[in-house]
Amino acid sequence: MEKKLTDKQRDLIESFGVVQESMGLSPASARVNALLTIADTVELTFDDIREALELSKSATSNAINNLLMLKRIGYKTKPGDRKRYFYSKMGQWQDAFMDSMNGLTGYNELLKNILKNRTKDSIEFNAQLKELTDFIDYYQKESIKIIKNWKK
Amino acid sequence: MEKKLTDKQRDLIESFGVVQESMGLSPASARVNALLTIADTVELTFDDIREALELSKSATSNAINNLLMLKRIGYKTKPGDRKRYFYSKMGQWQDAFMDSMNGLTGYNELLKNILKNRTKDSIEFNAQLKELTDFIDYYQKESIKIIKNWKK
DNA sequence: TTTTTAGTTCTGCAATAAGAGAACTAAAAA
DNA sequence: TTTTTAGTTCTCTTATTGCAGAACTAAAAA
Numbered sequence: 371m372e373k374k375l376t377d378k379q380r381d382l383i384e385s386f387g388v389v390q391e392s393m394g395l396s397p398a399s400a401r402v403n404a405l406l407t408i409a410d411t412v413e414l415t416f417d418d419i420r421e422a423l424e425l426s427k428s429a430t431s432n433a434i435n436n437l438l439m440l441k442r443i444g445y446k447t448k449p450g451d452r453k454r455y456f457y458s459k460m461g462q463w464q465d466a467f468m469d470s471m472n473g474l475t476g477y478n479e480l481l482k483n484i485l486k487n488r489t490k491d492s493i494e495f496n497a498q499l500k501e502l503t504d505f506i507d508y509y510q511k512e513s514i515k516i517i518k519n520w521k522k
Numbered sequence: 523m524e525k526k527l528t529d530k531q532r533d534l535i536e537s538f539g540v541v542q543e544s545m546g547l548s549p550a551s552a553r554v555n556a557l558l559t560i561a562d563t564v565e566l567t568f569d570d571i572r573e574a575l576e577l578s579k580s581a582t583s584n585a586i587n588n589l590l591m592l593k594r595i596g597y598k599t600k601p602g603d604r605k606r607y608f609y610s611k612m613g614q615w616q617d618a619f620m621d622s623m624n625g626l627t628g629y630n631e632l633l634k635n636i637l638k639n640r641t642k643d644s645i646e647f648n649a650q651l652k653e654l655t656d657f658i659d660y661y662q663k664e665s666i667k668i669i670k671n672w673k674k
Numbered sequence: 675t676t677t678t679t680a681g682t683t684c685t686g687c688a689a690t691a692a693g694a695g696a697a698c699t700a701a702a703a704a
Numbered sequence: 705t706t707t708t709t710a711g712t713t714c715t716c717t718t719a720t721t722g723c724a725g726a727a728c729t730a731a732a733a734a
Contacts, residue, residue, distance in 0.1 A: 382636055389629060410641040416711065426694045431712060460650040477541060484534055489562040498612040505672060512668040520657060568681065578724045583682060
């Protein structure tokens with residue numbers, strides 16, 4: 371049993387939850403992740419989470435496993451204690467940014483392929499499409515540079 | 523009535539459609555946008571789109587209006603012709619990048635707010651959270667810089 | 675005035691997502 | 705050995721999405 375959340379914390383969990391829903395998480399996953407970002411105790415058990423968010427066991431289990439798969443959270447165990455202690459994987463956002471940049475490659479390949487297969491008649495349209503693929507290449511390279519330059 | 527699509531074009535529309543679905547568009551919207559990127563004719567009417575993609579009128583109407591709202595497409599009319607001619611708004615991608623960067627501000631404000639309200643006891647966690655908000659500030663500023671530097 | 679055009683809106687259905695609650699399971703404790 | 709713990713999995717319900725098809729509408733054409 372965990373320390374109860376303050377009203378302010380509940381508010382923040384709700385706000386952060388909504389934002390993360392808009393970024394693709396299910397309501398329950400979004401709130402679990404928010405809870406692990408906002409609660410005073412950094413490591414919470416299954417039941418801490420269930421009670422704090424008033425979720426069913428299935429919703430809690432699915433949300434946790436979803437976040438584990440996404441590597442948004444991790445867990446550790448303590449000697450002589452069967453429970454898992456879940457925590458937000460905050461330190462891993464740089465990799466996430468990097469991944470999203472590298473993810474652009476496939477998208478841009480597709481755009482280049484579209485351009486290659488386009489009729490040569492639509493000169494202006496093709497020029498715009500070319501500029502877009504150039505821009506994405508540029509943006510990707512520069513972004514990776516600035517990420518690498520961070521605190522170095 | 524428009525020129526029929528080649529098999530290659532159908533393939534590309536499907537691939538691009540799937541990618542855009544994963545970026546939040548509905549199946550129909552994703553395909554309409556893909557069609558307007560891939561078809562030889564750059565400007566297509568409602569019925570061109572409906573026939574090319576074999577959609578119902580309602581699906582076509584909703585997809586088009588959805589894309590118009592998102593400013594992913596635009597339309598023009600021709601003198602003495604009541605139809606609207608829809609086209610992909612390719613040239614406006616930089617603005618979209620810019621918008622998504624500016625959109626980070628709200629997210630980061632929320633994170634800063636969370637940090638401000640956290641217990642001071644979780645020293646390492648708070649330090650990580652602080653580093654994240656610093657990074658987002660940095661990344662946002664640098665990204666805007668590189669976007670502005672594009673072809674200038 | 676009637677008909678056609680270029681859509682929009684409404685109705686209904688099928689598929690999917692999200693979560694509650696209960697049944698289940700495997701390991702540890704009693 | 706039985707019970708408890710720490711979850712997982714299954715079943716059911718409800719809500720939402722996405723679309724087809726039909727009914728509708730407003731402007732233009734005939």
